[in-house]
Amino acid sequence: MADTSEEQKFSLREVLDSFRACLSENKEIFIEDYIAGWRGLVRFLNSLGSVFSFITKDAVAKIQIMGNHLKSENREHYVTFQSMVKYELENEQVEFHKRGNLYESGCRTILRLHRGLQWLQLFLDRLRTSTEDSKTSVMCSEAYNESLAKYHPWIIRKAAGVAFCALPGRPTFFEVMNVGTPEQVVAMLGEAVPLIAEVYNITEELYAQHNMLDLP
Numbered sequence: 531m532a533d534t535s536e537e538q539k540f541s542l543r544e545v546l547d548s549f550r551a552c553l554s555e556n557k558e559i560f561i562e563d564y565i566a567g568w569r570g571l572v573r574f575l576n577s578l579g580s581v582f583s584f585i586t587k588d589a590v591a592k593i594q595i596m597g598n599h600l601k602s603e604n605r606e607h608y609v610t611f612q613s614m615v616k617y618e619l620e621n622e623q624v625e626f627h628k629r630g631n632l633y634e635s636g637c638r639t640i641l642r643l644h645r646g647l648q649w650l651q652l653f654l655d656r657l658r659t660s661t662e663d664s665k666t667s668v669m670c671s672e673a674y675n676e677s678l679a680k681y682h683p684w685i686i687r688k689a690a691g692v693a694f695c696a697l698p699g700r701p702t703f704f705e706v707m708n709v710g711t712p713e714q715v716v717a718m719l720g721e722a723v724p725l726i727a728e729v730y731n732i733t734e735e736l737y738a739q740h741n742m743l744d745l746p
């Protein structure tokens with residue numbers, strides 16, 4: 531595993547806090563907190579070593595794009611997913627049919643992370659209900675096949691499959707989460723899964739309303 535002594539340690543609690551904070555009372559999603567949740571997840575992936583770096587790079591690039599929107603002169607429109615969608619649609623910043631110059635559109639970028647969040651929800655749910663001898667690689671690839679895989683070309687699916695085989699076993703996984711005993715990890719996963727599902731479902735509905743679930 532990569533040496534993480536110089537880096538901030540992963541904490542599942544912190545990731546959860548960010549995803550909890552991203553939900554507003556009226557079910558809007560705050561971009562800044564959502565992206566903070568992703569930063570925490572990337573920290574976890576980083577600690578697993580270089581075989582995952584092609585995944586980390588892509589996630590970091592997308593986090594960076596959103597970070598730039600949050601700092602831009604248009605930042606007042608990038609407060610929630612809802613305000614971002616309204617702004618980008620009204621200002622023709624969304625490509626619906628073909629990938630062109632608007633690669634850095636917030637809507638397409640969040641859509642990619644949103645699909646990743648579905649993988650996370652499915653994976654964490656499997657982890658929650660797993661037993662001591664369950665294999666993380668199997669749980670991970672089942673979750674991937676039910677979510678992200680349908681959007682990825684053969685070469686990415688192949689590379690992802692190879693990376694999954696390098697995942698540490700369940701005990702190491704639980705340790706890296708920095709939560710406590712396996713029972714405490716399972717309890718926290720029981721909190722995490724419905725929370726992530728709520729964020730996922732709100733986003734899915736917003737994108738469906740605007741026919742944006744297939745942005746190129």
Ligand SMILES: CCCCCCCC/C=C\CCCCCCCC(=O)N[C@@H](COP(=O)(O)O)[C@H](O)/C=C/CCCCCCCCCCCCC
Nearest residue numbers: 542571572574575584585588589642643646678686690707
């Ligand atoms: C408590 C345990 C928690 C587990 C923590 C997991 C940490 C995961 C961190 C990041 C997951 C990556 C999310 C990936 C988002 C993928 C976005 C995407 O689909 N990008 C593709 C399309 O982008 P555009 O070209 O249209 O801009 C891009 O082609 C993808 C390239 C990289 C490959 C992505 C493979 C995804 C595998 C996801 C499983 C991660 C396995 C982590 C194992 C713990």
